[in-house]
Amino acid sequence: MNLAGKTALVTGASRGIGAACARVLAARGAAVAVNYFKGREAAEGVVAQIAAAGGRAVALPGDVRDAAEVQALAAETVRQLGPIDILVLNAGPSVPWKPVTELTQAEFEAKVLDEARSFFLPAEAVMGSMIERRRGCIIGISSGLSRYPAYGFSAHTTSKSAVDGLMKSLAFELGPYGIRVNTVAPGLTRTDATAHMPEAQVQAIAGMTPLRRVGEADDVAGLVAALADDATAFVSGAYIPVSGGIQMP
Numbered sequence: 001m002n003l004a005g006k007t008a009l010v011t012g013a014s015r016g017i018g019a020a021c022a023r024v025l026a027a028r029g030a031a032v033a034v035n036y037f038k039g040r041e042a043a044e045g046v047v048a049q050i051a052a053a054g055g056r057a058v059a060l061p062g063d064v065r066d067a068a069e070v071q072a073l074a075a076e077t078v079r080q081l082g083p084i085d086i087l088v089l090n091a092g093p094s095v096p097w098k099p100v101t102e103l104t105q106a107e108f109e110a111k112v113l114d115e116a117r118s119f120f121l122p123a124e125a126v127m128g129s130m131i132e133r134r135r136g137c138i139i140g141i142s143s144g145l146s147r148y149p150a151y152g153f154s155a156h157t158t159s160k161s162a163v164d165g166l167m168k169s170l171a172f173e174l175g176p177y178g179i180r181v182n183t184v185a186p187g188l189t190r191t192d193a194t195a196h197m198p199e200a201q202v203q204a205i206a207g208m209t210p211l212r213r214v215g216e217a218d219d220v221a222g223l224v225a226a227l228a229d230d231a232t233a234f235v236s237g238a239y240i241p242v243s244g245g246i247q248m249p
């Protein structure tokens with residue numbers, strides 16, 4: 001229970017990696033705001049799982065691309081659970097797969113701007129209070145594709161590279177206030193977002209991975225919980241893959 005007494009806000013926590021992060025942070029003692037966009041029932045399910053395990057959580061709506069909704073989400077988190085100590089920037093727009101020769105300007109701009117907003121707005125909403133309190137931990141869920149491009153993922157590689165840059169800038173400028181900022185870069189992870197992939201393709205990637213499997217949401221959540229822990233108090237500005245070794249930046 002190393003996170004006892006702390007409050008965490010996890011964006012996009014109704015499913016997948018965000019839900020796993022919410023469960024693990026709560027299991028370590030944090031009170032957790034489980035943000036959702038469209039999946040209210042799923043988010044309430046995550047809250048129920050956390051409560052059944054003896055933890056404390058609330059489900060809160062909010063589109064992370066919308067400044068007013070994000071401000072309301074942060075304010076409601078504080079009202080119900082207390083000042084935010086841990087922010088997990090997990091929610092991001094879906095990944096458009098298209099060869100770069102076919103990608104339109106509109107598709108490219110929508111992905112890059114939505115991803116950047118999804119990270120900037122929640123960080124903006126919590127940083128004032130973190131600065132005042134001289135403490136805080138911000139963890140961004142990027143992607144291994146931010147450094148290792150793959151065919152058809154140009155918009156995703158660009159948008160995740162952009163948020164990597166934002167995370168480094170936050171680490172640099174907020175560090176003097178005792179705020180740690182780190183980036184977690186999952187490789188292929190089994191969630192709804194990747195459920196469409198043919199199993200043969202998943203197995204091919206597993207076969208090229210030194211640990212001979214692909215990731216699960218709990219693999220990512222384990223690193224997020226470690227980075228939220230004071231045991232990693234001197235880790236900031238890091239970019240850490242969770243990829244079984246297939247990506248070694």
Ligand SMILES: NC(=O)c1ccc[n+]([C@@H]2O[C@H](COP(=O)([O-])OP(=O)(O)OC[C@H]3O[C@@H](n4cnc5c(N)ncnc54)[C@H](OP(=O)(O)O)[C@@H]3O)[C@@H](O)[C@H]2O)c1
Nearest residue numbers: 012014015016017036037038039063064091092189191193
């Ligand atoms: N899965 C992978 O292989 C993989 C690899 C590298 C990086 N990542 C990154 O990991 C993060 C989570 O991915 P995932 O695979 O867990 O996705 P997922 O299973 O599809 O879940 C997406 C989550 O994000 C929420 N969300 C979507 N748009 C939102 C918005 N505008 N405002 C608030 N919440 C929103 C969804 O909420 P609702 O359901 O409530 O709408 C849902 O909880 C993303 O940033 C993704 O790029 C994933």
